[in-house]
Amino acid sequence: MAGPGGNAPTQHDVARALGISVSAVSLALNDRSGVSEDLRARVRQTAADLGYRPNTSAVALRTRRSRTIGLLIRNLSNPFFLDVIEGFETVCAGSGYALITASSHYDLRRETELMRTFIARGVDALALAPVGGSRAAGEWHRTTGRPTVLLNAARLGRALPVMRTHVDGVAAVEQAVGHLADLGHRRLALLSAPRRRSPDPERADTFLRVVAERRLSGRILETELTAAAAGPTLDAELARPRRSRATAVITNSDHLAHVVYAAAAGQGLRIPDDLSVVGHDDLPTSALLAPPLTTLAVDRRTIGVTAAGLLLDALADRPTATRDVSLPATLLVRGSTAPPPR
Incomplete structure (x- = not known):
């Protein structure tokens, strides 16, 4: 009109x-x-x-804002992040902000380069799912002073004035270990990023604590969190002698739980008869696996919605009840977990 x-x-x-x-x-x-x-x-x-x-050009000149927000994630091949992006974008669009999305592909150098590109583009705020450590977030804050929210990085950047939205990783691991222990498993493995590259080291710390409390044997399988890197790591574990290999594997994503299925098949192991598997995220495909995957369900879209809301509140100088939002994970027991082989 x-x-x-x-x-x-x-x-x-x-x-x-x-x-x-x-x-x-x-x-x-x-x-x-x-x-x-x-x-x-x-x-x-x-x-x-x-x-x-x-008139976006006029608005940018008048307010010194570009009405754009940068979203830098770790791994676009993981469907988990697609729902995060969808929720984030919906909130931004409803407030008149454009979203620029990029993936670091678990590469620290690429993460830094993309963050600097966002600075050059003049984005008003940054949402970052870090590869590991808070170097990029620190440089962003020192250079721009603009709002920052970290995704699924509960412990990182404590010295920085950043916001966070993340899944309760401690409760998630406690639920997974507790479920497997109750089934009778005594040798567990956790698939985890190397500590220096891990955005959520509290998961590995919690795993070691809980297996010690329950007097179980726990092994952390450190690997880059890609299918190509995780496959050989899992092959090495599952090729161990029967009495020493893990009888259950916990992963930090359903994306990698799929890789566990493939590695088990390659070693001639049946799920759950020979190996139990617990995932994390409850992707739409997880219930369609054979057998369906036991996993920790999280509201992926809400992670994006919450992160975008925190940034928009900061940009509008609106007070917020909290700058650190922890979302629950709910254990969904399906066919991939059972008592260990005798």
């Missing part, structure tokens, strides 16, 4: 339609404090009805 004289609608047209000031329209459309949520919603709806579109 055109404004007066056939021109594109402006904020003045939105203000005139609602009988409010242009400044109130500007506050609402730019997600700033100073207007009620009810008025903000009415302004956005009226703007949409009139066909108003902001």
Whole structure:
């Protein structure tokens, strides 16, 4: 719908339609404090009805903001992150922000390069699923001072003024080990990233603590968290003599649990008769495996929604109840876990 004289609608047209000031329209459309949520919603709806579109170049010059947010993840081949991105993008779009997404592919150098690209592009905030350590987040903060949220990195960057949204990794591992121990397993393995590259070392620490408390044998299988790297690591474990190899493997993702299935088949082992497997994420394909995968279900989309909300609140100077949001994981018992072989 055109404004007066056939021109594109402006904020003045939105203000005139609602009988409010242009400044109130500007506050609402730019997600700033100073207007009620009810008025903000009415302004956005009226703007949409009139066909108003902001002049992004003018907005960037006036506010020194690009209305873009950078999302830098670890591994686009893991379907886990697709749901995170979908939730993140939905929230950004609803607030008039564009999303730029990139993947580091578990490469520390690439992570740094992409973060610097985001700085050069002038993105207003950064969401980062780090490869390991908080170097990139630290450089981002020192260089820009702009809002940062870390995804699934509960312990990293404690000295930095960053926000976090993550799954409760401690409770997840406790549930997985407890389930396997209750089935009678005594030799467990955890597939984990090398500590220097791990974004969530609390999982490995929790695993070692819980197996010690339950007087079990626990082994951490350190590997880069890609299918190509994890396969040989699992082959070496499953090729051990029967009395020394793990009778159950816990992974940090369903994506890698699929690799455990393949490695077991390659060694002539049956799941769950010879080997039990516990995943993490509850991907849509996990219930379709043969046998269906026992896993820890997490609301992947909510991770993205929550992270985007934290950044948008920070950009709008809105107070938040917490800067560290921990989301639960729920154990779903399916056919991939059973008592160990006798």
